[in-house]
Amino acid sequence: MRLRIRFSKLGKIRFTSQRDVARMWERAIRRAGLPIAYTAGFSPRPQLAFGLALPTGCESLAEYVDVVLDDRGSAEASFDASAVGARLGRFLPDGLAVQAVAAVEGRIASVQQDVTSCQWDMSFLGLSRDELGDRIERLLGARSVLIVRERKGREEIDDLRPSIVAITLADGGSDADPDGGQGAVGLVAELSTRPRGVRPVEMIRGLVAVAAGGDGVGGVVAAAAGGGGFGAGPSARAGAGGGSGLVLERACRTKQWIERDGVRREPLAVRDNPVGSGRDVHAMERAS
Amino acid sequence: METLWPQIEPVLARVTKPARYIGGELGARVPVHGPGRVAWLLVYPDTYEIGLPNQGLQILYEILNDRDDALAERSYAPWVDMEAEMRAAGLPFFSLEHHLPARSFDVLAFNLSAELVYTNVLNLIDLSAIPLHGADRGPADPLVVAGGHCAFNPEPLADFVDCFVLGDGEDVVGELNQLLAAWKSGRADPAGSPPTGPHGADRSALLRALSQIPGVYVPSCYEAPPACSGGADDPQGQRGLRPRFAETPALVEKRTLADLGASPYPRQQLVPLIEVVHDRLNVELFRGCTRGCRFCQAGMITRPVRERPAEQVRTMVADGLARTGYDEVALTSLSSADYSGIEQTVASIIDDPACSGQVSVSLPSLRVDAFTVATAAQIQRVRRTGLTFAPEGGTWRMRQVINKLIREEDLYAAVDAAFSQGWRRVKLYFLIGLPTETDEDTLGIVALARQCVEIGRRYHANVAVTASVGGFVPKAQTPFQWFGQNTIDELTRKVQLLREAARPVRGLTIRWHDPKATAVEGIVSRGDRRIGAVIEDVWRHGGTFQEWSEHFDLDRWTAALERAGLSLEEVVYRHRHRDEILPWDHLSAGLHREFLWQDWTDALAEHGLPDCRWTPCYDCGACTGFGIEHVVASAVPPAGGSQGTGQDLSTGGQVPVQFLTGPPVPSGGAERTPVSAGVVPAEEC
Numbered sequence: 018m019r020l021r022i023r024f025s026k027l028g029k030i031r032f033t034s035q036r037d038v039a040r041m042w043e044r045a046i047r048r049a050g051l052p053i054a055y056t057a058g059f060s061p062r063p064q065l066a067f068g069l070a071l072p073t074g075c076e077s078l079a080e081y082v083d084v085v086l087d088d089r090g091s092a093e094a095s096f097d098a099s100a101v102g103a104r105l106g107r108f109l110p111d112g113l114a115v116q117a118v119a120a121v122e123g124r125i126a127s128v129q130q131d132v133t134s135c136q137w138d139m140s141f142l143g144l145s146r147d148e149l150g151d152r153i154e155r156l157l158g159a160r161s162v163l164i165v166r167e168r169k170g171r172e173e174i175d176d177l178r179p180s181i182v183a184i185t186l187a188d189g190g191s192d193a194d195p196d197g198g199q200g201a202v203g204l205v206a207e208l209s210t211r212p213r214g215v216r217p218v219e220m221i222r223g224l225v226a227v228a229a230g231g232d233g234v235g236g237v238v239a240a241a242a243g244g245g246g247f248g249a250g251p252s253a254r255a256g257a258g259g260g261s262g263l264v265l266e267r268a269c270r271t272k273q274w275i276e277r278d279g280v281r282r283e284p285l286a287v288r289d290n291p292v293g294s295g296r297d298v299h300a301m302e303r304a305s
Numbered sequence: 306m307e308t309l310w311p312q313i314e315p316v317l318a319r320v321t322k323p324a325r326y327i328g329g330e331l332g333a334r335v336p337v338h339g340p341g342r343v344a345w346l347l348v349y350p351d352t353y354e355i356g357l358p359n360q361g362l363q364i365l366y367e368i369l370n371d372r373d374d375a376l377a378e379r380s381y382a383p384w385v386d387m388e389a390e391m392r393a394a395g396l397p398f399f400s401l402e403h404h405l406p407a408r409s410f411d412v413l414a415f416n417l418s419a420e421l422v423y424t425n426v427l428n429l430i431d432l433s434a435i436p437l438h439g440a441d442r443g444p445a446d447p448l449v450v451a452g453g454h455c456a457f458n459p460e461p462l463a464d465f466v467d468c469f470v471l472g473d474g475e476d477v478v479g480e481l482n483q484l485l486a487a488w489k490s491g492r493a494d495p496a497g498s499p500p501t502g503p504h505g506a507d508r509s510a511l512l513r514a515l516s517q518i519p520g521v522y523v524p525s526c527y528e529a530p531p532a533c534s535g536g537a538d539d540p541q542g543q544r545g546l547r548p549r550f551a552e553t554p555a556l557v558e559k560r561t562l563a564d565l566g567a568s569p570y571p572r573q574q575l576v577p578l579i580e581v582v583h584d585r586l587n588v589e590l591f592r593g594c595t596r597g598c599r600f601c602q603a604g605m606i607t608r609p610v611r612e613r614p615a616e617q618v619r620t621m622v623a624d625g626l627a628r629t630g631y632d633e634v635a636l637t638s639l640s641s642a643d644y645s646g647i648e649q650t651v652a653s654i655i656d657d658p659a660c661s662g663q664v665s666v667s668l669p670s671l672r673v674d675a676f677t678v679a680t681a682a683q684i685q686r687v688r689r690t691g692l693t694f695a696p697e698g699g700t701w702r703m704r705q706v707i708n709k710l711i712r713e714e715d716l717y718a719a720v721d722a723a724f725s726q727g728w729r730r731v732k733l734y735f736l737i738g739l740p741t742e743t744d745e746d747t748l749g750i751v752a753l754a755r756q757c758v759e760i761g762r763r764y765h766a767n768v769a770v771t772a773s774v775g776g777f778v779p780k781a782q783t784p785f786q787w788f789g790q791n792t793i794d795e796l797t798r799k800v801q802l803l804r805e806a807a808r809p810v811r812g813l814t815i816r817w818h819d820p821k822a823t824a825v826e827g828i829v830s831r832g833d834r835r836i837g838a839v840i841e842d843v844w845r846h847g848g849t850f851q852e853w854s855e856h857f858d859l860d861r862w863t864a865a866l867e868r869a870g871l872s873l874e875e876v877v878y879r880h881r882h883r884d885e886i887l888p889w890d891h892l893s894a895g896l897h898r899e900f901l902w903q904d905w906t907d908a909l910a911e912h913g914l915p916d917c918r919w920t921p922c923y924d925c926g927a928c929t930g931f932g933i934e935h936v937v938a939s940a941v942p943p944a945g946g947s948q949g950t951g952q953d954l955s956t957g958g959q960v961p962v963q964f965l966t967g968p969p970v971p972s973g974g975a976e977r978t979p980v981s982a983g984v985v986p987a988e989e990c
């Protein structure tokens with residue numbers, strides 16, 4: 018039996034990596050006493066398939082894992098999906114929480130293959146709302162935004178622009194804290210997973226690049242590696258170009274979208290598959 | 306006390322492996338601080354990944370947090386990038402549970418497991434904004450405590466640590482806490498409220514009181530008598546330390562937990578959020594080892610053998626697996642295959658229906674003469690964990706010198722058992738630079754390893770044998786404490802010899818420990834109080850994380866030695882003579898000095914000494930001095946191999962057994978209850 022689980026990752030635990038989270042799930046499943054299926058071979062591994070990796074340091078309201086349970090020999094013919102979710106939730110560490118569970122029937126594509134874009138909430142320090150708005154406008158107006166990114170230890174130049182689906186300023190961002198300092202300003206971004214996924218830090222590099230590029234609106238702008246970025250330290254803040262002052266305070270993945278034939282849906286929506294409602298949900302949204 | 310988390314959080318976005326600093330492990334406590342509780346910060350002075358699994362620290366963490374008058378939080382050495390961020394942001398060393406500054410605790414307690422972490426200890430005291438030298442600490446400063454195996458020669462850290470604890474910490478930690486509770490009530494806090502307790506703000510009175518607890522060594526209560534100064538071997542009079550006060554004991558003896566069965570800790574092993582070393586359930590099978598390997602400090606200082614009852618082992622494994630969700634359990638000890646009924650214990654874990662055939666068992670520290678096909682068959686049933694054997698010496702002569710009495714046939718039988726049960730990779734541990742070692746002994750390593758490769762080829766087309774070679778560092782409180790360590794050049798030459806001999810052997814890989822690091826371990830392992838200045842010098846020149854090759858730099862150490870008027874020749878390479886006062890002579894691990902000297906001369910004469918669990922007592926002092934005995938379930942060794950006798954004991958149970966007829970009368974402490982050896986008929990093996 019296969020279950021698709023949607024979960025959140027919030028708070029201190031965001032500093033753990035995707036691999037760490039995978040181990041937490043393995044242990045939680047064993048602690049919950051669920052009969053997880055193992056791979057065959059010399060070194061059997063539990064059958065867990067995670068969706069797109071969440072960068073270390075980012076939070077999420079939309080992480081996915083597919084779990085294969087071994088229900089042969091089990092007294093229960095099949096498991097109540099929502100009950101399984103509630104049970105697992107008790108064994109996950111603080112910061113990981115099950116949001117939705119559904120049994121998966123038949124063969125469907127993995128989350129990793131299916132997801133076409135991710136939606137992010139981000140907040141920044143060091144820029145006013147107007148300044149950030151200006152940067153976004155320039156970024157969206159550019160034909161091409163070249164950034165340097167590291168892939169398997171090698172630096173490569175990539176065009177960021179095709180992977181940016183949308184960026185909008187978040188509502189209610191304040192220009193000033195009550196105590197006089199400059200507060201965080203937010204944006205909502207949708208970043209495509211194709212041709213290559215864009216991480217929040219890479220998008221920030223683009224926001225830095227458009228400032229450095231000055232009149233680069235409509236043209237090509239380029240950024241050096243390390244300009245701006247997630248929690249950029251003193252060195253990055255003092256970096257060249259207009260990127261100085263742009264510090265990502267927080268990034269949270271809020272949605273993963275599967276888009277097909279102009280229709281968008283989530284791999285598993287929270288509202289249809291709540292945990293612990295007692296309802297056995299098999300109405301899995303099929304990918305095709 | 307206010308948490309530093311809001312200041313720490315933004316920093317974490319910029320450092321490697323930020324989850325090292327967040328806490329939140331399964332099993333972590335959330336202790337409540339308050340006036341009636343002594344607050345301990347337990348520190349492992351290496352990275353989180355190395356330190357978290359440390360069982361000693363976890364045991365004390367539980368014992369302290371279970372007390373009404375104590376609480377404990379933990380911390381580990383921040384990696385260099387985090388330290389730089391912390392110093393730039395003015396953040397002090399902090400705890401992981403509440404992220405409180407280290408200074409706000411009453412006690413900073415360090416675990417000393419390896420010599421090369423000593424510069425980290427200094428760094429963490431400094432990062433805590435506590436005066437580096439004990440002599441400069443005042444009423445508002447925490448007490449700095451250290452324990453662990455390295456505490457058996459504590460003098461190199463005497464300037465920086467207020468008190469050391471020798472031996473098992475389970476009982477003594479409570480005695481310390483009682484005294485500290487009284488002190489805390491009178492301790493001046495940073496806010497400046499006046500001291501009221503019995504010791505008040507008087508730190509020296511506290512230290513004197515601490516020095517009277519058995520097993521506790523307070524360096525500031527000891528000094529060298531003036532008459533000893535200026536001798537040829539002790540030019541600055543740093544050895545032959547005597548108590549400064551009438552009530553301070555002249556000899557500090559280690560503490561020994563008589564009954565491991567009474568201490569089923571850790572009950573709630575910590576399960577980290579990130580990957581760490583030994584990332585699995587660990588259950589201690591027994592403490593102590595009487596195989597008598599002469600190079601092995603752990604074996605010498607943890608005598609006698611105290612086995613955990615098999616039923617308790619099974620319970621701890623079953624409960625631990627259910628609670629943690631681990632799918633691997635390590636049965637730990639200094640020589641796990643020696644545990645009475647080890648095969649049945651392993652089988653009962655694997656056959657437990659709750660494990661549903663998915664839990665693997667690993668046995669670290671396997672002796673080849675106790676590793677049988679049956680054991681191999683058991684531990685490979687789920688998945689094959691790494692297999693490491695430690696012949697230590699390349700020739701029978703060498704192994705007689707070091708008293709590792711395993712024959713070549715034992716090694717070959719063990720390796721054959723492993724390969725026949727499906728293993729394709731085997732690791733072998735050896736030491737080079739042992740006393741009386743010749744090039745023939747060194748090259749014997751390659752000969753043994755080559756034979757292992759050939760045995761493997763009988764079963765598999767491709768096999769990999771790795772020979773890991775470490776340079777020998779003589780340790781305090783062992784028969785080799787008088788031996789002059791091999792020089793860097795000599796160890797390097799031997800490594801070269803091995804590499805050349807191994808080159809033509811397909812399937813054999815030689816790995817070696819950096820001889821320069823070995824030399825530095827030697828500086829600390831047998832150093833006296835003068836080494837404190839050397840450690841401080843190295844730390845002031847940026848030498849932290851010295852056990853990490855990318856941060857290790859021999860030049861810092863040799864320059865520091867020179868500035869202190871010392872040299873590797875004097876501190877490390879020199880043989881000690883019989884009558885020389887050793888820097889740890891005022892501390893005792895229970896072993897008579899005469900026994901150690903006799904064992905040293907036996908070593909030079911190539912005489913082995915059989916395991917005393919199964920042969921008559923030769924009065925090393927470990928049992929008789931403490932009024933306790935070995936606690937072992939089986940009075941005969943398991944079948945197979947030579948069992949440290951150099952004879953073929955394939956039928957098992959052939960060694961004459963003679964235990965002490967009754968528990969000896971304890972010499973001093975009436976509060977120690979003698980425990981009789983739990984001798985029961987041998988289980989059918």
